Amino acid sequence: xxxxxxxxxxxxxxxxxxxxxxxxxxxxxxxxxxxxxxxxxxxxxxxxxxxxxxxxxxxxxxxxxxxxxxxxxxxxxxxxxxxxxxxxxxxxxxxxxxxxxxxxxxxxxxxxxxxxxxxxxxxxxxxxxxxxxxxxxxxxxxxxxxxxxxxxxxxxxxxxxxxxxxxxxxxxxxxxxxxxxxxxxxxxxxxxxxxxxxxxxxxxxxxxxxxxxxxxxxxxxxxxxxxxxxxx
Ligand code: GRF
Numbered sequence: 001x002x003x004x005x006x007x008x009x010x011x012x013x014x015x016x017x018x019x020x021x022x023x024x025x026x027x028x029x030x031x032x033x034x035x036x037x038x039x040x041x042x043x044x045x046x047x048x049x050x051x052x053x054x055x056x057x058x059x060x061x062x063x064x065x066x067x068x069x070x071x072x073x074x075x076x077x078x079x080x081x082x083x084x085x086x087x088x089x090x091x092x093x094x095x096x097x098x099x100x101x102x103x104x105x106x107x108x109x110x111x112x113x114x115x116x117x118x119x120x121x122x123x124x125x126x127x128x129x130x131x132x133x134x135x136x137x138x139x140x141x142x143x144x145x146x147x148x149x150x151x152x153x154x155x156x157x158x159x160x161x162x163x164x165x166x167x168x169x170x171x172x173x174x175x176x177x178x179x180x181x182x183x184x185x186x187x188x189x190x191x192x193x194x195x196x197x198x199x200x201x202x203x204x205x206x207x208x209x210x211x212x213x214x215x216x217x218x219x220x221x222x223x224x225x226x227x228x229x230x231x232x
Contacts, residue, residue, distance in 0.1 A: 005192035006034035008082040010090035015045025017088035017184050024185035031192040034080040039092050061092045070095025099148050106146035109184050111176045113140035118151035128169045141179045143187045157187045157204035
């Protein structure tokens with residue numbers, strides 16, 4: 001059996017998607033979260049990683065050049081032989097040197113059907129506010145490759161999530177987050193399996209993606225979800 005692919009999870013907030021990835025890790029054995037990285041000292045995601053014995057780092061980005069930040073990130077990633085980076089509510093721009101070193105090896109999850117409701121400034125509750133204001137009956141979750149801009153990389157997987165007539169931002173965000181927690185580990189498996197085999201990942205077939213029924217019940221730990229992001 002092939003060893004799991006070492007991955008890094010970058011997160012700025014609560015890290016419920018990181019938790020879903022950690023929980024799924026032993027189920028598939030396709031990846032192992034080798035390190036967690038944040039731009040914020042107090043990010044709850046760091047504690048989630050540390051509590052299960054993973055290395056966790058803060059790389060500050062304020063008042064630093066992307067070149068400097070990128071150099072430090074690449075050192076940490078090399079220390080852990082990271083093959084794939086999973087952004088899970090990471091706030092900041094990924095430095096060009098990291099994007100170049102991990103071309104089509106960086107994924108991001110976005111709580112809406114990109115290219116709608118994405119881009120700089122579309123973060124946290126704003127995404128769901130925009131969805132509700134638009135009057136659409138269906139929103140979604142997108143996993144995409146990361147390039148040097150916000151939410152513009154090619155899409156790897158996208159699933160729909162219904163908007164219900166009585167939804168508010170909290171109920172919609174909770175329903176979407178529940179789907180994120182199922183989709184992201186499945187896509188991580190898919191991409192890491194291909195990386196382990198040395199092939200380019202094929203498009204992720206969502207028709208074989210068996211996600212649990214979506215309900216309108218809010219997540220019990222939703223308070224730990226991200227409060228403020230620039231990249232969502
Ligand atoms: C998620 O909604 C994700 O789609 C977005 O940021 C949020 C992170 O939530 N990129 P969490 O920190 O994983 O709870």
